[in-house]
Amino acid sequence: MHYKHIDLNQKKISLPIGKVVCVGRNYADHAKELNNKVPEEPLLFMKPNTALTHFSDPISIQHLSHAVHYELEVVILIGQELKQAQKEHILPAIAGVGLSLDLTLRDVQNQLKSEGYPWEKAKAFDGSCPTSFFCTQKNIDLTNLSLQLSINNKIVQQDNTRNMIFDIVSLIQYTSSHFTLLPGDIVLTGTPAGVGKLNHQDMLSASLHDFISLTTSVC
Ligand code: ZN
Numbered sequence: 173m174h175y176k177h178i179d180l181n182q183k184k185i186s187l188p189i190g191k192v193v194c195v196g197r198n199y200a201d202h203a204k205e206l207n208n209k210v211p212e213e214p215l216l217f218m219k220p221n222t223a224l225t226h227f228s229d230p231i232s233i234q235h236l237s238h239a240v241h242y243e244l245e246v247v248i249l250i251g252q253e254l255k256q257a258q259k260e261h262i263l264p265a266i267a268g269v270g271l272s273l274d275l276t277l278r279d280v281q282n283q284l285k286s287e288g289y290p291w292e293k294a295k296a297f298d299g300s301c302p303t304s305f306f307c308t309q310k311n312i313d314l315t316n317l318s319l320q321l322s323i324n325n326k327i328v329q330q331d332n333t334r335n336m337i338f339d340i341v342s343l344i345q346y347t348s349s350h351f352t353l354l355p356g357d358i359v360l361t362g363t364p365a366g367v368g369k370l371n372h373q374d375m376l377s378a379s380l381h382d383f384i385s386l387t388t389s390v391c
Contacts, residue, residue, distance in 0.1 A: 175224040177249060177356065178305045179268070180383075185306060187251065187267060190357035192219040192301050193347055194245075194274055198336050198362025205365050214338050214346050217291055219274075223301035227271065227378070230391040231302060233370055238277040240370045243363035244321040244329050244378055247272040248314075248340060249306045250357045254348040262341045263314075265353075268306025271319065271380050272360050275300040278369070303358065307383045314340040319364070322377045331364030 177185040196215040197208050204210075225231075233240045251267025274295070281294035314333060321329040333340065340361055347353060374390040 175221075175226060175303070177268070178226075179308050180305050182305065185249070185268065185308070187249065188354075188356035189221045189224060190250070190354050191221060192223055192358050192360065193353070194219060194295070194360040195338070195343055195362045198338055198343070199331055199364045200335070200337060201331070201365035202363055202367065205367070210337060214343055216347060216350065217295060219296045219301050222298050223296055225299050225302050227273070227302045227304040227386050228388050229302065230389045231273075231275070231370065232299065232391050233372070234391070236277065236297075239279045241276045241278040241367050242321065242323075242328075242370055242376070243274040243276060243367050244319055245272050245274050245360040245363050246270075246317055246319055246333055246340070246380065247303060248344065248359045248361065250344075250353045250359065251355055253355060254344065254353040257345055257348040259341060259345055262344050266344075267355075268308045269312050269314065269317070269380070269383070270304040270306040271378050271384055271386065272301055272303040272358070273378075274360050274363060275302070275370075276367075301360070302388065304378075304380075304384055304386055312383070317381050318379075319381075320379050321366070323374050325375075325377075328368060329364050329366035333361070335364070336362065
């Protein structure tokens, strides 16, 4: 596999490429825009590690005859095993913070949702999780991170992790109460409002606070 976890100097982080855990509906405005009710507990799903690509690699949608939606999300790299973890064990187990796109075949997802089926065909396809480098410094305040996505120089998503329904530490603790997180797993923490369809030749710019600023394109 071409993907590796890397740091901001493009150096490989010595952690395996694990599973990708995602949460749906973690910003109230986004839950509203898709007509979903605000959840009482996190809604978890997963992507396999074959979903991972590097954020800056062009996103190929040519072979996907569906509505491919972008969802920009803060992503956490897990550095230590977490199994039914206590809250105080979460922060020391975080190895990095970055940005991912949770690419979604929205038409397929809507069909699956309406029939009550799992979402994997809409969410877990190869290349469905472009992921940035990770900031590995330890003192990042996860409860106050702004994230922004622009497409063709127009801001489409803009929010702050302070507006999450479940904050990052709670989310990871909740996840670890249901299944074990291993070193090298990543956790996508939900998308703000403003999701929409990708089109050929779109230019995307994404930022996380003043830590990350990245571009990519759709081909
Ligand atoms: Zn998502």
